Amino acid sequence: DGGITQSPKYLFRKEGQNVTLSCEQNLNHDAMYWYRQDPGQGLRLIYYSQIVNDFQKGDIAEGYSVSREKKESFPLTVTSAQKNPTAFYLCASITGTSPTGELFFGEGSRLTVL
């Protein structure tokens, strides 16, 4: 069953701790994205990666880090430097070929900082 898998669905962490959210896709998509979804603010792009071993900052990259060592995987680390990390995080991917614009999303990970 092809798709994007995010884990964990729910995560709690204490202030000062780093946490890594997993995103795996078996769609053979080239590009992968991390968005943050907050009530009233829509989706905001954190990081994206067009190809393996390359990634770019989005609009709100501060306090986050990523890696893209494999095409299938794009983990997001929320570091202790992120001032307001409690949020819902969405991973998405897109094929490099047409049609453009159709992102495929995971089910999301909800991070709560205690």
Added chain:
Amino acid sequence: AQRVTQPEKLLSVFKGAPVELKCNYSYSGSPELFWYVQYSRQRLQLLLRHISRESIKGFTADLNKGETSFHLKKPFAQEEDSAMYYCALLTGANNLFFGTGTRLTVIP
């Protein structure tokens, strides 16, 4: 810089009534616009794209470059249309820039 504005955070209509979800954009390039939808307990998914000029689940959206708008319309709302709707603008390199979303509630 690009901008996508969805002025209504919440919109309620009665079943069978027409519905229009507003979206305005600002972009220096040639715009490609999309509507995404998130039903309760489901993933965010593409509803329609302007270049296809298609009608999906009775919804249509016309790109109006003069008014820089891409409003989503449906003549007769159904209860199953209740969801969160996001307007999105495709910028360079396959990046989608999303609006803040409108939560549509269709009242039975």
